[in-house]
Amino acid sequence: MPRGAVGRVADWVAAHPIPSFVVFFALFPFLVPYKSLATQILVFGLFALGFNLLYGYTGLLSFGHAAYYGLGAYGTGLALAKLKVASLWPALGLGLATAVVGGALAGFFCLRRRGIYFAMLTLAFSQMLYFVAFHAADLTGGDDGLRGIPLHPLTLPGLSISLRNPIAFYYFAYVLVVLAVAGLKRILDSPFGAVLGAIRENSDRAVACGYDINRVKLLSFVFSALFTGLAGALDALRLTVVPVESLYYSTSAQVVIMTLLGGAGTFFGPFVGAATFLVLEDRLSIFTESWQLVIGVIFMAFVLFLPKGIWGTLTGGLHGR
């Protein structure tokens, strides 16, 4: 069936993911109404990318990804605000380490059950973390959020750049997200990535083929927590505050919506979905306070009629999934 120019462009992009990503997002801040929206889309796209590795590629639906996002944010935020770490890199490293350790622990428990139980368990663990952060106000700031995160300049050998300029911050995040996207591509193209697909399509058969699928799932969970944690850490720097809601159920809900709108199991779906969600939120909230009602209805329509999401439908489901 002949498809329009949009479909052909989408196919070309899907066939050349990394160059397309690098070029498109280099120009992106000049295509949106304001720069902060561009950074937000980039960061939430990365968050959805982490979620998509687990749901779209491994077939494990997590309703608790706020946990790893929040752990990354609090890890980095606490390093800067409480431990007084004087440089950006160790703070980012601590955020990633917190998210990875949290992901490994939660993954160990949640992977004891499969299917829909897994979804419920991930949700329960993230809520537990939320309540812990809420009550440990001395450390986390509790309900007020973690405040007073200093934004140190970016230091590289022989170079120091202030990140206070929104454009500078965008390109700082851009470089890290490009690295993450390239890392995801590397994971998916590896034999390990092929096993993820095997687990998603038929996990009993993957077991019969001799794969230790629990180990593979846990590793996929930890990688997912790593990408998600990086998104959280970047958001802590972007906002210079970590609201306690970053660990709340609503944050997990957002990333589920974004990924499914864009297309689960597609390479660019998470970024398309993050952009769609955030632009919708931005536009709808001008007209109505009940924008989440509209998002909820749109989401239901997608589950019913467009389960491949926007990007998955554009590329005809030939690539990725």
Place this chain on the structure above:
Amino acid sequence: MPDLSALAAQVFTGLVLGGILVLMAIGLSLIFGLMTVVNFAHGAFYMLGAYVAFSLLGVTKSFWATLVLAPLVVATLGFLVERFLIRRLYGRGPDDPLLLTFGLSLAMVEGVKLLWGKIGLTVDPPKQLAGAVDLGFMNFPVYRLFVVAVTAVVLVALWLFLEKTNVGLIIRAGSRDALMVRALGLDLNRIWLLVFGIGIGMAGLAGVLAGPMRGVYAEMGVEIIIECFVVVVVGGMGSLVGAIVAGLLMGEIVSLTTFFAPKLAEIVIFMVMAVVLLVRPSGFFGETGLAE
């Protein structure tokens, strides 16, 4: 040594909380056992029950009429949701109904805020059930005893329905082997519609009962659905006995933790869940492999 009568009151409060959890978890478990649908919107229907009760009280001026009518209104909405939304998804994976009802719960929370306002509402218990009763060793609010009684009556009625009626027999058979029931020439679509309505109606009833104790607010559904998920994981999804045992146990654990270590009250059920997962991953009464 803590005051014994205060402790006893806390045990009773735990029973009340457990009763609400059981009403919720049984519906969730029943729907799942038969249809392998995890109804994420179960909490939203609970919330809707409380709001509908608030409005019906204003119209009918009678708590007793409201107690009967509000769950019926909510159940009717449940019928529509099954018929026009969830039915389209049978045959896709179990994730899809979960995602759909998740979207539905989002829309319902915002819809309720649009219709009834963002600020929480308060509902008073009826005059006949106001005040406290002297149980000999302590005083306890009459309304809470009434909630426990209603829960018990509903559970007995549900048990009689499932065990003693023909429709109940078909429901039990359908949850064992839907294909076989179909092969015998029975229309399972109508049974599914009925079970979904019953489960939703029970969630609505739980909301009606909870309103005068906990207040009526849009986020009440999200809070309880997460507790219900813990209950069904601990009790074993699809097991009605599991839902009752785990629901009452969780009610007591939360209530007693509130008494001895209030800061841990919101976290303790998750800790219990983690221990159960380590020791007995399928839950108290769960069968491994059910829709996994």
